[in-house]
Amino acid sequence: MNRHVLWMACAATTFAAGIACAETAPTEVQFDETGAVAQSLTGAPGNAEEGAKVASTRPLGNCVACHQVAALTADFQGNIAPALDGAADRWSEAQLRGIVVDAKHTFPESMMPGMYKTGPFIRPGDAYTGKAAPADLPPILTAAQVEDVVAFLMTLKD
Ligand code: HEC
8 A cells, every 4th residue: 555545544534433543644743833843643653774764765755865874875875964963962853853744844944855744735535536736745754754764863873
């Protein structure tokens, strides 16, 4: 099941049965005034090993397109953004989660893509037509992938 279908299934369940989905939806993430997100998006801790894969995989986070990370073996690593080494010394887990979900809450002018962000309008029907407008695109990462990346970032200590 691809991540979009999974996400839609979650939304559909919430609509149909009125059951709260365990995951925080992209539009419901709560940022504090510093851009931090205190609560795990899945309600559970992430897996740092999976997070390392997400961070170095092109269609996923592809963090290494912009950042250098010594702990990753990706061949090409960009240098248009600060190296992520020591990120856990500079930022709290909540702040790192906020940066990964949507860095603009922490760095207002950021060019870093919001990894768990959708447009303001969610129109589930369009997802099945294959003609979804940009506002309907699923987030780049799932909630679980965000938590995995956060867990990986928490291992980056100098
Ligand atoms: C398109 C380029 C780009 C991509 C892709 C990108 N970032 Fe960034 N990121 C930036 C830039 C630029 C900054 C510097 C802050 C700003 O935006 O002004 C930044 C800042 C950060 C910071 C804070 C810097 C610090 O002091 O450690 C973290 C953490 C971070 N990014 C994590 C990630 C992770 C994790 C991913 C992948 C899921 C990622 N970034 C993908 C461009 C990018």
